[in-house]
Amino acid sequence: MAVLAPPDPRLTEPGTPGEVDDPSDATFPLLDEAPAPWAARGRSGNPVPEAAVSAMFDEIAPIYDRLNTLMTLGADAGWRRAAVAAARLHAGDTAVDVACGTGKLSAALAERVGPFGRVLAVDASRGMIDRGRAVFPDLVQLEFRQANALRLPAPDGEFDAATIAFGLRNLADFDAGFRELCRVVRPGGRVVCLELSVPRPRAWGHLFQVTFRRLVPWAGRIAAGSRAYGYLPASLDGFPDPDALAVRMRAAGLQRVTIRRLGLGAVALHVGTVPEG
Numbered sequence: 721m722a723v724l725a726p727p728d729p730r731l732t733e734p735g736t737p738g739e740v741d742d743p744s745d746a747t748f749p750l751l752d753e754a755p756a757p758w759a760a761r762g763r764s765g766n767p768v769p770e771a772a773v774s775a776m777f778d779e780i781a782p783i784y785d786r787l788n789t790l791m792t793l794g795a796d797a798g799w800r801r802a803a804v805a806a807a808r809l810h811a812g813d814t815a816v817d818v819a820c821g822t823g824k825l826s827a828a829l830a831e832r833v834g835p836f837g838r839v840l841a842v843d844a845s846r847g848m849i850d851r852g853r854a855v856f857p858d859l860v861q862l863e864f865r866q867a868n869a870l871r872l873p874a875p876d877g878e879f880d881a882a883t884i885a886f887g888l889r890n891l892a893d894f895d896a897g898f899r900e901l902c903r904v905v906r907p908g909g910r911v912v913c914l915e916l917s918v919p920r921p922r923a924w925g926h927l928f929q930v931t932f933r934r935l936v937p938w939a940g941r942i943a944a945g946s947r948a949y950g951y952l953p954a955s956l957d958g959f960p961d962p963d964a965l966a967v968r969m970r971a972a973g974l975q976r977v978t979i980r981r982l983g984l985g986a987v988a989l990h991v992g993t994v995p996e997g
């Protein structure tokens with residue numbers, strides 16, 4: 721699911737970071753042949769140009785949900801339920817689901833707040849948004865909007881909660897992403913981040929990485945004929961581990977940050993509260 725991430729531009733042929741302005745120019749490497757070289761732990765953002773990220777998600781939008789279910793063996797539904805519960809929303813509340821993709825988490829949030837609540841689902845990819853609109857036409861309280869997670873179309877303190885599921889890794893600046901989530905949530909409201917992580921202990925974590933590198937690109941190619949799935953494993957190289965992510969959330973202004981590991985440690989659920997007063 722959301723478990724996808726874009727290619728490393730330094731592996732892109734031809735081109736270097738910053739050269740891909742037009743989504744139609746975006747090209748993607750075969751990751752299983754070339755591991756990402758930017759594997760320094762705790763990088764501060766995704767180095768892939770935003771236009772290339774959106775182009776990739778536009779490409780895979782039609783098969784995204786099916787492959788997610790296949791690759792997670794259906795476990796993604798449970799992870800989303802945990803994220804909805806963590807947001808602690810009630811009937812009539814408001815929420816924003818950032819990097820919403822095809823809107824599965826957004827729809828679950830919309831069902832939680834009911835017809836008198838409101839959920840704004842935001843994504844940079846037109847293809848993913850169109851998919852979400854087509855799949856959930858009946859949820860009147862759910863609105864999809866194409867926008868950048870780093871510039872949310874909402875005033876300060878607008879929502880009771882903000883969520884981001886498997887989207888943070890794609891952002892150009894993780895800290896700015898958390899600050900923006902924090903900005904649009906009212907004091908006392910919650911920011912929920914569901915994201916992949918490398919499982920502990922080391923042996924299982926290593927096995928996970930190796931399997932992940934081989935299996936995901938293969939599944940993407942067999943099931944969908946899409947090379948884009950070759951990029952997923954690269955997204956975890958250098959991505960902050962759950963403890964480091966919690967530090968970043970606190971630095972963005974969130975309090976009472978908690979971490980819950982799901983999926984045998986392959987997924988981390990972070991929750992923080994916007995300070996009151």
Ligand SMILES: C[S@@+](CC[C@H](N)C(=O)[O-])C[C@H]1O[C@@H](n2cnc3c(N)ncnc32)[C@H](O)[C@@H]1O
Pocket residue numbers: 721722723724725770773774777818819820821822823824825842843844845848867868869870884885886887890891892
């Ligand atoms: C792996 S998908 C996750 C989708 C969904 N949240 C889920 O759980 O299935 C990542 C999503 O992040 C979106 N995205 C990437 N960069 C973004 C940005 N800067 N602003 C908004 N959305 C972005 C992509 O278009 C894609 O739909």
